Amino acid sequence: GENVEQHPSTLSVQEGDSAVIKCTYSDSASNYFPWYKQELGKGPQLIIDIRSNVGEKKDQRIAVTLNKTAKHFSLHITETQPEDSAVYFCAASGGTSYGKLTFGQGTILTVHP
Amino acid sequence: KAGVTQTPRYLIKTRGQQVTLSCSPISGHRSVSWYQQTPGQGLQFLFEYFSETQRNKGNFPGRFSGRQFSNSRSEMNVSTLELGDSALYLCASGSGSGTGNTIYFGEGSWLTVV
Numbered sequence: 001g002e003n004v005e006q007h008p009s010t011l012s013v014q015e016g017d018s019a020v021i022k023c024t025y026s027d028s029a030s031n032y033f034p035w036y037k038q039e040l041g042k043g044p045q046l047i048i049d050i051r052s053n054v055g056e057k058k059d060q061r062i063a064v065t066l067n068k069t070a071k072h073f074s075l076h077i078t079e080t081q082p083e084d085s086a087v088y089f090c091a092a093s094g095g096t097s098y099g100k101l102t103f104g105q106g107t108i109l110t111v112h113p
Numbered sequence: 114k115a116g117v118t119q120t121p122r123y124l125i126k127t128r129g130q131q132v133t134l135s136c137s138p139i140s141g142h143r144s145v146s147w148y149q150q151t152p153g154q155g156l157q158f159l160f161e162y163f164s165e166t167q168r169n170k171g172n173f174p175g176r177f178s179g180r181q182f183s184n185s186r187s188e189m190n191v192s193t194l195e196l197g198d199s200a201l202y203l204c205a206s207g208s209g210s211g212t213g214n215t216i217y218f219g220e221g222s223w224l225t226v227v
Contacts, residue, residue, distance in 0.1 A: 098214075099163065101156075
């Protein structure tokens with residue numbers, strides 16, 4: 001089955017700096033790669049996603065890049081703000097997995113004012 | 114448009130009891146999946162339903178079961194509760210029938226087994 005590895009497990013940045021979180025996946029059939037933000041006591045919130053026919057996608061301060069050959073994808077957050085502090089999860093799905101997402105272990109992002 | 118709604122939000126059960134959690138997906142979504150989230154194991158897939166049929170199943174014991182109704186609402190049941198079942202149970206709904214559908218999560222049901 002699919003396996004997703006996520007790094008780093010914790011990331012601490014100063015407000016205004018950029019943050020990068022990286023994930024690798026194992027199943028070449030995977031074709032959908034969402035990123036979720038989870039705040040304390042809440043469910044995961046979809047912040048951006050990318051499909052395998054696209055190499056990069058951007059939404060304001062957030063961007064995701066995908067390298068299908070190397071089987072890795074990354075989340076980039078620019079001009080970080082304290083409210084960006086949360087746990088971020090990458091995930092992958094595709095092939096016959098339908099609605100099943102395989103998640104990375106999560107990254108605790110702390111943005112210091 | 115209302116999001117994914119889960120009930121109850123919090124519950125405490127005793128070992129050996131059973132529990133039923135409910136989920137209402139986003140209107141129009143026919144896929145509902147369930148995940149267990151714990152600090153040690155992270156987010157783990159339980160099962161997925163589409164049009165009342167279980168389409169995918171994770172590696173959980175048979176004590177964990179689910180079903181989906183004709184209106185796409187779903188329930189999951191855990192029988193003979195164990196202390197290790199304490200977790201956040203998340204429901205997610207998906208928009209389409211194929212792969213790579215956008216998936217949205219509810220706020221979860223916090224289960225504590227004592």
